Amino acid sequence: MTPVIETYCHLRNNRIFRDGKLLFESPDTNLKDFLKSAYKFLNPGYAKFYKMDELSKLGFLAAEVLSPAFDKELRPEETGVILSNTHSTWVTDLRHQQTISDTENFFPSPAIFVYTLPNIMTGEISIRHRFRGENAFFIFEKFNPELITDYINRLIMSKKIKACLGGYVDRSTDGYDVFVYYLRSGKNSTQKPKHTAAGMWKLYEII
Amino acid sequence: MxxxxxxxxxxxxxxxxxxxxxxxxxxxxxxxxxxxxxxxxxxxxxxxxxxxxxxxxxxxxxxxxxxxxxxxxxxxxxxxxxxxxxxxxxxxxxxxxxxxxxxxxxxxxxxxxxxxxxxxxxxxxxxxxxxxxxxxxxxxxxxxxxxxxxxxxxxxxxxxxxxxxxxxxxxxxxxxxxxxxxxxxxxxxxxxxxxxxxxxxxxxxxxxxxxxxxxxxxxxxxxxxxxxNKGRTGENIIFKGGGSANDANHISGPSRTGEGSYIAIGSAFKEAGVTGNDMDYISAHGTATLYNDEMESIAIGRHNMENVPVNSFKGNWGHTLGAAGIVETAMMLTEMKENILLKSTGFEKPGVSIPITVIDKTKNKTLNTCLKMASGFGGTNAALVVQKN
The missing domain is CATH 3.40.47.10 (Thiolase/Chalcone synthase)
Known part of the structure; x- marks a missing residue:
C-alpha cells in the first residue's frame, strides 16, 4: 500500500506554509532576516541554529514546522531523512572559496567548510529530532520526486523505516525553495495525499 | 509502480x-x-x-x-x-x-x-x-x-x-x-x-x-x-543487503558508541539474513583519524566480529571521498575472487580499544560473505553485505 503524507511544509517568498495554509509571514524580504524571524516565531529554543549555514537553517525550520506530527513512539532508527536539491551547498561553497582565494589572506574555517556537504543539513535535522534511520541526499537538475518517492516507499515496504522526512531544500544565489513532508507507514487514510511522484508534484506546486 | x-x-x-x-x-x-x-x-x-x-x-x-x-x-x-x-x-x-x-x-x-x-x-x-x-x-x-x-x-x-x-x-x-x-x-x-x-x-x-x-x-x-540482474557463468558475487543510519550525535565527529554504524550494519545484516558470525572479512572505512577508527572498532565489537579480519585501503589510496565506497567495494570483490586478505597498509601496532583483527600480513583465505563499512561527516553511516553465489 502506498504510504500517505501526514503533513507537509513550504518555505517560499518569506512565508511558511503548513499543509498548504499560511502559517507565518515575515515582513523581511531578505533571507537572513526571514530565517531570524521565522526562528523567533517557531521558538524552538535551539541555540545551535545560529551556527548553521542558510541551507541547514532552511531544512531545520521546515522540520521544526512539521515536528508536532512526528511519531514520538518510534525508535530513533525507524525514522529516515531522505532529501534532495539542485544546488547542493553552492552558496556556502562560494563562502569557503572566498577564504582561500587570496594567498595573502588565507583563512579557511572548519565552521564554514563543514557545511560544504549537503548531508550536513540531514545531520542537523537528525540530531535535533533524534532520527537515526536511513539517510540520503540526492541532487537533481530541478525538483524531481520520481526517484525519492520510489526509494522512500521501498524503504518503508522493506520495513527498514516506518516514518520519513522527504522532499527538497534548495538554496542558490538566486533564492531558495523548500518543500518538505513527513510520512508515517500504516496510517493510511483516503483523505491524505498518497506518496507518489505525481502526488508530490501536485503538493510541490500547490503554493 | x-x-x-x-x-x-x-x-x-x-x-x-x-x-x-x-x-x-x-x-x-x-x-x-x-x-x-x-x-x-x-x-x-x-x-x-x-x-x-x-x-x-x-x-x-x-x-x-x-x-x-x-x-x-x-x-x-x-x-x-x-x-x-x-x-x-x-x-x-x-x-x-x-x-x-x-x-x-x-x-x-x-x-x-x-x-x-x-x-x-x-x-x-x-x-x-x-x-x-x-x-x-x-x-x-x-x-x-x-x-x-x-x-x-x-x-x-x-x-x-x-x-x-x-x-x-x-x-x-x-x-x-x-x-x-x-x-x-x-x-x-x-x-x-x-x-x-x-x-x-x-x-x-x-x-x-x-x-x-x-x-x-x-x-x-x-x-x-x-x-x-543476470550473473555470468561460473562463480558470482551477489549483493545481499545494505543499510544506512545517522548517529544523530554530531555533524563533524562520529558517535562514541558507534551507534549509527552499528545500526547500518544491523540493517544490512537483517536484509541479508546473516549475522556477524557469518562474516569472513570486513573492508572498513578506516580513515586513520583517532575517532573514526575507534568508533568503527566499537561498532565491529558490538556485532561480535572481533575475530573477523579487517582492513582499510586508506593507507594505499588515501581518502578518495566520493570514490571511496566504490573503489573499496571493488577491491573487496577482487579479494573474494582471489580468496586473498590484503594487508592493511600503514598498520603496525593495534591502536583501538576493542581488540579487532586488523590484517597485518597478506594471506590466503576462502572468502564467501563479506561486509563493507563507511562513515562520514553529518553523522552518516552505511554498510553492505556481499556473498558468493
Missing part, C-alpha cells in the same frame, strides 16, 4: 568494476600494487593546492591524458570527468550491457564534483552550470548516450556505499536490468584547505587502526561498479 515494488526481489549480481587511483587505471593494476604493499600517498608540493607540502594520493595526470587520448572523444572534459569516463569505459569492456538502453541506470557518487573550477586560474574553463553536481551527472550520462535521468548522490564519505545499495534496490524492484554506479572526487585546494582547517590530516601517509595514527590522508580517484 507499487506492484513492481512488492514483486519478489530478484538476485542482484556484481558484474564488472574499475578502479582509477594513484596505483593504477584498472582494478587488477590496483590489486597487484596493494598486494605488493604499495601506497600511492606521497608528499605533494603544489602551492596551487596548499601553501605547505602535504601528503596525498594523486592520479598521474600524464597517464590520465594519455589514456583519455586513446578513447579520442570530441569535446572538452574536466579532470574529474575524464577519470569518470575512463572508469566507466573500462568497466563496460567485455560486457554485454547496453549503456544506451533505458533499462540501464546510472548513479553518480561525488562529494564536490568539479569544485576545482571555482579556482580563479580555471575561470576560462568554466561553463555555466559545469560546477553543479547534477550537470556532472548529465555530462557523464550524455557522453555514454544513456537516456535516463542520472541519479546524483552526495552524502559525504558514505556516498559510494550508499550508491551501490540504492542501485541494488533499483534492480531488485525491477526498475532497471543493470545499473552503472560510478563515483569520484579530486584533490583540490577547496578540499585540502578545508581538511587542514579541521586539523584532521596526518603529516605523513595515514595509518588506519594503528596505535600512532594521527589523521587521514586525502586521495583522488574514480571507481565504477556495475550491478545487474
Amino acid at each position: 507499487v506492484d513492481r515494488v512488492t514483486k519478489k526481489a530478484s538476485l542482484v549480481y556484481f558484474i564488472a568494476d574499475n578502479i582509477i587511483t594513484s596505483l593504477g587505471f584498472t582494478t587488477s593494476e590496483n590489486f597487484q600494487a596493494i598486494r605488493e604493499g604499495k601506497s600511492g600517498i606521497e608528499i605533494v608540493k603544489d602551492k596551487n593546492i596548499y601553501p605547505e607540502p602535504f601528503p596525498a594520493s594523486l592520479v598521474n595526470t600524464k597517464k590520465l591524458e594519455e589514456e583519455f587520448a586513446k578513447i579520442a572523444v570530441k569535446g572538452h572534459f574536466t579532470r574529474l570527468e575524464k577519470m569518470l569516463i575512463l572508469s566507466v569505459t573500462d568497466a563496460l569492456k567485455h560486457l554485454d550491457v547496453d549503456i544506451r538502453s533505458e533499462r540501464t541506470g546510472i548513479i553518480l557518487s561525488t562529494t564536490k564534483g568539479n569544485i576545482d573550477l571555482l579556482e580563479p586560474q580555471k575561470k576560462q574553463m568554466r561553463e555555466e552550470d559545469r560546477l553543479h553536481l547534477w550537470k556532472l551527472g548529465r555530462v557523464i550520462a550524455g557522453y555514454f548516450g544513456n537516456p535516463n535521468e542520472p541519479v546524483v548522490l552526495s552524502n559525504a564519505c558514505i556516498s559510494g556505499v550508499l550508491a551501490i545499495n540504492i542501485a541494488a534496490g533499483l534492480i531488485g524492484q525491477g526498475k532497471y536490468d543493470n545499473v552503472v554506479v560510478t563515483g569520484g572526487d579530486i584533490v583540490t585546494k577547496f578540499v585540502v584547505s578545508g581538511f587542514m582547517s579541521f586539523m584532521s590530516l596526518s603529516p605523513g601517509p595515514c595509518k588506519p587502526f594503528d596505535a600512532v595514527r594521527d589523521g587521514l590522508s586525502l586521495g583522488e580517484g574514480a571507481g565504477t561498479v556495475i550491478l545487474g
